[in-house]
């Protein structure tokens with residue numbers, strides 16, 4: 214049995230499960246493992262220090278899988294922006310056929326991607342941005358609820374409402390993101406009108422994810438209250454793991470502090486050290502509320518197989534068993 218949806222058909226993957234871009238985490242080993250297991254994995258372009266390094270990482274991924282995979286291009290406002298055009302050129306030249314855009318309007322990047330036969334899955338956190346992206350001509354939407362790791366936006370609408378509200382407006386394939394980690398989430402997303410799910414935190418906590426074992430164990434030990442929302446007052450909210458550093462950042466900003474006052478605490482280099490050295494209090498690291506549903510560190514293949522198999526059991530077992538025909542319906546069946 215397989216679950217066939219508009220998403221699996223449009224993006225040419227076996228299962229309706231994507232692994233979204235993750236800074237410092239979305240590297241070749243994880244992405245190839247997701248691809249080999251029949252999901253859609255995305256390398257994170259900006260994890261690579263230069264466009265040339267991205268080309269090498271794409272080549273490395275191709276050595277590990279012959280299945281389709283994509284590249285995430287996160288476009289965030291920055292004082293010194295990375296050379297987006299050069300990263301985009303590498304994606305095109307490498308023959309990548311699927312890109313996940315996130316962070317801001319994908320419009321400026323679409324003509325070049327589409328001219329080169331690349332499908333664009335745009336990740337956003339509100340119905341209005343999803344509608345805008347659909348109007349611009351993207352090929353799929355990943356709608357990211359308030360539960361998510363990373364940037365949930367400023368509207369604070371969780372998936373239970375955001376997904377069906379988006380499904381009402383979105384006609385192209387749409388996957389649901391934020392807070393997904395198991396089969397129940399996948400079935401719920403399908404019931405709410407999505408064509409699949411996108412997961413970040415759950416994939417961080419797998420054998421093939423390249424981060425330090427201490428971080429994976431911290432995720433397993435954590436529960437659904439284990440995150441903080443930083444940068445609220447700066448209107449650039451980010452959901453990150455709760456630790457000594459993130460709690461200090463929240464406190465400083467809540468007391469009227471400005472970015473300058475927390476700049477050193479939130480430095481990317483400190484967050485990167487968490488993943489590399491395993492000191493979970495060394496800096497800010499991203500994780501979502503789904504931590505409360507993560508209890509193990511499986512291989513990617515075991516995780517994806519488990520989610521799909523259990524989802525099928527829920528649909529044709531538990532849910533189907535709840536539908537009981539009344540006498541009149543039985544007579545006419």
Ligand SMILES: Cc1cc2nc3c(=O)[nH]c(=O)nc-3n(C[C@H](O)[C@H](O)[C@H](O)COP(=O)(O)O)c2cc1C
Nearest residue numbers: 233234235236315361362363391392412413414501
């Ligand atoms: C460690 C980490 C880093 C992330 N970095 C990025 C990023 O660079 N670009 C991006 O578009 N999303 C990023 N995300 C968000 C994920 O792609 C995904 O949307 C999110 O994790 C979904 O929520 P979940 O963690 O509840 O599954 C990151 C998530 C995590 C956990």
